[in-house]
Amino acid sequence: MELQRASRNRALACAALLLALAAGCRAEDLIRKIGHGAVLGAMRDGHAPLLVDAREAAEFEEERLPGAVNLTLREVTSARFSQEDRRRTVIAYCVKDFRGYEVARALRRAGFTNVRVFEDPGLKGWKKARLPTAGTLPGVADDAALRELQRRSQQAPAGKDAS
DSSP states (O other), rough: HHHHHHHHHHHHHHHHHHEEEETTOOOOOOOOOOOHHHHHHHHHHTTEEEEEOOSSSEEEEEEEOOOOEEEEHHHTTTOOOOOOHHSSSSEOOOOOOOHHHHHHHHHHHHSSSEEEEEEOHHHHHHEEEEEEEEOOTTTTTTTHHHHHHHHHHHHTTTOOOOO
């Protein structure tokens, strides 16, 4: 049963890719996904991704992923990025990843080579996985939430999603 589901999901993903390409999407518009476990594993291994919150400043201040930077779609074209930034793994997100996906596409067009969105989309997926957040809503400062995230990354099994 699980094998059939995996085969069906692969077939649907291939069909979606073909439809996107037929509709005129460019390769840089196709953004890969990453699981929370892979993010924790990268952190554990010393390769923490750059987390980019695509929401407005007020939303960002209210609640965000620990250590995230705020960069809206309209700011991507005017932002200055180093070559090192462009090679780093970047994960763009919002609440459910609509804006996150658009920012991810814009970052790809700006020369970033490893841009992702979450498999379980956005801030909602992060919270569903019971991972820490920072901001005024949870009442947790970035440094405290980041320490908790680092602690959780040390406990994460390799290749597994966090929960």
